[in-house]
Amino acid sequence: MSQDTVAPTRRVPSLVLVSGPEQVLADRAVAATLDDLRVTAPDLETIRLYAATYEPGALGVQAAPSLFGGDKAIVVHDADEAAEDLQQDLLRAVAAPEPGITLIVRHKGGNRGKKVVDALKAGKARVLEAPAIKSDRDKSDFAAHEFVAARRKATGGAVRALVEAVGKDIGELAAACQQLVADTTGVIDERTVLLYHGGKVEATGFKVADAAVTGDTGEALRLLRHAIAVGVDPVPIVAVLAQQLRQLVRVGAAGRGRSVDVARDLGLAPWQVDKARRSLSGWSPEGLARSIQAVAAADFEVKGGGRDPVYAVEQAVLAITANHTR
Structure with missing residues (x-):
């Protein structure tokens, strides 16, 4: 033959x-x-x-x-x-x-x-x-791989902004990566992501939490009110506030090891460890404990325990910024 x-x-x-x-x-x-x-x-x-x-x-x-x-x-x-x-x-x-x-x-x-x-x-x-993609670290790795597979360079800031904007759903995150690859040229940076997804980024609980844990009362309240105005429910905002505070506690307790090692041990992305360490400079253990208690109270309020969920989350934000020593 x-x-x-x-x-x-x-x-x-x-x-x-x-x-x-x-x-x-x-x-x-x-x-x-x-x-x-x-x-x-x-x-x-x-x-x-x-x-x-x-x-x-x-x-x-x-x-x-x-x-x-x-x-x-x-x-x-x-x-x-x-x-x-x-x-x-x-x-x-x-x-x-x-x-x-x-x-x-x-x-x-x-x-x-x-x-x-x-x-x-x-x-x-x-x-x-087809393993689950749940942690922010896994989502960041997924998005970074999407850009590598498409032979496009994306900065760490771009990946972080994209995960914060659309990372809740992996299908949406994949589609967002594909859109940026198709609609842009050159290096994909944070400014590029904000151009396409800025409204989502600004309205997320992540931005509210970022401002709150750094003690910026005015910016935290502005972002919170904007998020509420565009339809973000108070429940996930309170959840993110709690998550960010717990992250500070965990990173603080992990000590001074390399970011990549701490991130691996805690199931975080290295950039999350670096960000938490920068935020920790304004926090005492007592302040973190009081803030966590305030957010726990807000969580009860926004899930049906109170009459005004928006007021409850505002009070949680104010409690967090008040406990931060700028």
Whole structure:
């Protein structure tokens, strides 16, 4: 047989497990796997099955050889929510893979469907991880990687501003990175981020908290009132105030180690450690304790314990700035 007639080798194994809760990473892993399959199978047929709407036997029907031949990818979503019928069908499919079929199983984590996960791993499935992105450090690393992957330089200040503006949702953070890459040229700096997302940055609880923990009463109240005016709920603002104060306590207790080491131990980004250290110069242990108590009281008020949530968060901000020694 000549080289021209040799069938191309499959780049993707017949079994693929996408494991982890982060939707953005999981969607990308599935899309990349399908793209790899299309290198050797341009006419690849893709079938998607979902645990919530699965009918018993559907996987076996879809995996049966087609009359017209051709490769097929079957993507099974939410195997961690699978009923017993789907789990049994998956176990049978994993035990006896059909030629020309690639089975891609999406599992967000947990014990449900663990037999399927174990069977996939025992069957030498390719495992693609989609770990949770929760901490600010993880979000900063994610955004920085997005810019590196796009071959664009972004400053640390730009990454920080972007995480503060849109970091609550990883999908929105990814879209914001893509927008900046597509709509700008040159180095992406903090000014660039503020141009596109300045309203969100200014209205977040993070900016309110930043001003409060540095003792800037006027700026903290201005930002708070602006945030309330544009529709930011008092509850997350109080949550961020509490988070920032706890961060000061944790960084202060960690001592004088290198920022990168302290950040790793505390699950923070190095820039968060540096910022906390700069803020700590105006704080005493007693002042931090009183401020944390004031924010705890505000948390009770804004969650239904009081009549005026806006007044409660204003009082918390005033308590914080009053305890700061500028």
